[in-house]
Amino acid sequence: MATLRVTGSDLQISTNRVEHHTNSYQSKDLIVRRGYPFSANVTFNQSVTNEDQMQFYARLVTEDKGASLLENPFVNSSKTPINGWGVLREATVSNSVRLTFYTPSNAVIGRYSLELDINGERTNVGAFILLFNCWASDDIVYLSDEAQRQEYLLSEFGIIFMGEPSNPQHVPWDYGQFQDNILDICLSLMDSTINYRRNPSEDVRRRNDPSYLCRVLSAIVNDRDDGGVIQGNWSEDYSGGTDPKAWTGSARILRSWYPQKSPVKYGQCWVFAGVLCTVSRALGLPCRIITNFSSAHDTNNNLIIETYYKVTGEPSDRGGDSIWNFHCWNESWFRRSDLDAKYSGWQIWDSTPQEKSDGMFQLGPTSQFAIKEGDVDKKYDTSFLYAEVNADVLVFIEQNDGSITKGSTDTVSIGPLICTKAVGMNSMNNVTQEYKHREGTPEERQVYSKARSLTSGAVGFVALSSAGETATAPNSDPVVSGKIIINGTPTVGDDINATLFLKNLTLANKNVTANVNASAIVYNKRVRRTVFSDSVAVQLGPNEEKPVALQILYSQYENSLTTDKMIQVCSVCQVEGWGELYVEANITLQNPPMEIKALGPAVLGTPLQLEVTFTNPLSMPVADCVLTAEGSGVTHVIHKSIGVLEPAQTISVTIDTMPYMSGTKQLLIIFTADKFHMIKNFTTIEIAEG
Structure with missing residues (x-):
């Protein structure tokens, strides 16, 4: 009799991937989740008998493709395996065997080669990628709420x-x-x-x-x-x-x-x-x-x-x-x-x-x-x-x-x-x-x-720095309080108006010198440049609160603004006879609005146009204008150069896309120019099946 050997295999990729919630991957691989069974058909050159010794293995494949670092034998079983590596022979039709493979819910994730040893001869039957499984209650990543999944x-x-x-x-x-x-x-x-x-x-x-x-x-x-x-x-x-x-x-x-x-x-x-x-x-x-x-x-x-x-x-x-x-x-x-x-x-x-x-x-x-x-x-x-x-x-x-x-x-x-x-x-x-x-x-x-x-006492612990340890403390609780309030929600190009409020907490008159500094900063508060400074003398009567108006002009911060569009306003208020009070406020300037709308229904595999509209709110031209569009399932990256926008000019730019996945998707748009850095917006698109 001829030697039994594998002539073909069908890993039933489409069916398995739907059952394992992996059908969204843009890949031809069999992608499954641990702790869930997957099915396959293996075809041989002749009928399989009970005398044929068959052993399936899952061998982990790493990128360097060196010696096998991990190999798991599938235990042959006549009943459903419980949380382990196992294979169940479901049916045999002619020379084809229908199999169900089981993986444990604590299996190593990664890419595996599915191999079959027949009477001592090893054959590669296919491959699969094994992932964590938040649907499986035995998996430690189990998440019970479907909306959260x-x-x-x-x-x-x-x-x-x-x-x-x-x-x-x-x-x-x-x-x-x-x-x-x-x-x-x-x-x-x-x-x-x-x-x-x-x-x-x-x-x-x-x-x-x-x-x-x-x-x-x-x-x-x-x-x-x-x-x-x-x-x-x-x-x-x-x-x-x-x-x-x-x-x-x-x-x-x-x-x-x-x-x-x-x-x-x-x-x-x-x-x-x-x-x-x-x-x-x-x-x-x-x-x-x-x-x-x-x-x-x-x-x-x-x-x-x-x-x-x-x-x-x-x-x-x-x-x-x-x-x-x-x-x-x-x-x-x-x-x-x-x-x-x-x-x-x-x-x-x-x-x-x-x-x-x-x-x-x-x-x-x-x-x-x-x-x-x-x-x-x-x-x-x-x-x-x-x-x-x-x-x-x-x-x-x-x-x-x-x-x-x-x-x-x-x-x-x-x-x-x-x-x-x-x-x-x-x-x-x-x-x-x-x-x-x-x-x-x-x-x-x-x-x-x-x-x-x-x-305290752990590795790296320091109670205070040497400067902090030797600092001189005020001789009483604070006698003046303060806060800085930003007026409104300023946009890039606006003058910034703020108010420093100082309040006397005692029944005695207080003289305060408010030293104010405003700096353009990065989001980790590293200072790029000072854009405003002032010193104001304020006299406060018993329990009196006074406002101090502050204004930072666009011309003062225009050329200093970081890409984070942040201004930090600080004030050290020197209270005569007491010490210093510190107050601050941080401002993130808003970008002007940008609108996005679809110019028709979104259908899988059918051209879809979107329109992006933007108005230059400044009293000066804006140069080097570029639009970038990106969105999984909608389009790969698109760049469009626009050039110069004159003051108060409105533009409408058309973006041509070809949706390649159905369902709820988002298109992201970035507008950038010499005066505006990374204005971002998005729109949600429902893409219907073709």
Whole structure:
């Protein structure tokens, strides 16, 4: 009798992918989720008998295609296997055998070769990619709510919040996790980490654990240690690369990195978060982007941010801590196998390179619950994350003679708003109370004290800097209070009007000298240039409050404005006989509006035109005008040069697209010019089947 051999196989890719929620991937591969069965037909040159010894294997395939690092035999079974590698022979018709394959819900994710050993001879039957499975209750990434699965795993569109907590900007982002070749690149990322290069076998065996993968992927998405995906740049000089605000999605960045694996220039926090979210969702791990406004960067593990200002109101270079106007990171949903059950749920991870952890620029995963309860001794990097959302702020004033005096202590300004995109809507979901107890409550102060006690004496802990330790403190509680209010919502091109309110808190007259400074800043509060300064003498009667009008002209900030469009207004108020009071306000200037509308119904595979309308609101011409369009399922990147817009001129530009995926999709538009930087908008398009 002839030797039994395989003559063909049918992995039933279309059917399996629908059942595994992977039919959106623009790929011809069999993509399945662990813990769910998939079916296949294998055809032989002759009938299969009971005497034929057949053993199927799943062999993990890594990018370097070296020796097998992991191989799992499918146990032959006559009944449904329970959470293990198994194969069930369903039926035999002539020379064809119908099979059902089972994978465990804790299997290593990645690309596998499906192989069959017949009487000692091994044959490749096909290949499949195995992902995490948030539909399987036994998988530690299980997410019970279907609407959240749709949002945090299957949606290719997101909104990232930037600017100020009082008026957050909604910035669209195209994740594109299902676009052609993106999943392949994400698998390649896992084979590019330092951990894989140091110990491939150990690394591969740990790829079943989202805690492990979050940590190593947070490192590889930045380029600081391992030639990762994105090179960060906060200098405002983006020569030799792309302005971080010019990116509209992750796919172009990942394709620029692969296959040469050279870092892509440049990114900032929302770019790192956007790409990491794409990688997470592509691999089957539910993920969302979080924005923390007034985000602290604590460099000495004491949960205190020291800020220094000159007596003139200018920010001082002294001190290593900082407060960013906002910072973006990622959260993924899974059970923590390395911590108590209460620490499961949303886990924070961050690829923006800030501080080293275990010798590398990586962060997380950090339990959101641990942050809220001040359990900063839990893995990983919890004290750093806690400080980002709830550190106290100490203000110090640098006198003209170089001496330092202590100003105010602020316990509420860090993390006033922590938010993410709402499920199924293009609005904001405020998650501040998921991170901390309400400011001003006894619970919040108790948790802060607990966290401080746990960090005291820990690695890197410094109680205060030497300057802070020796600063002279006022001899009484504050006798004057102050605040700066921005009038209205200024747009680029407007004069900025603000009011400094000073209030006497005593029954005695008070003389105050208010030194005001306004600077154009980057979103991490690095000063680019001073645009306004003034000094005003104010006399306050008992319990009197007085307003001081401030105005910053467009001509003063026009040529100094950073791409973040932020102005920081600071005032050091010298109170005669007491000391200094510090107040500040931050302004993110709004962009003028841009409208987008479809010029007809959207149908799969049918040309669709969209019209973009913009008016130049300035009294001067605007040059170098360019439109960029991008949107997964709608169109790949389109650039259109417009030239010059005269004052008050309105333009309408037509964008030609060819939708290539049905369903709810978004088209993102960026308008950029010499006077306006990265005006962004999007429109939602319902694409019907052809």
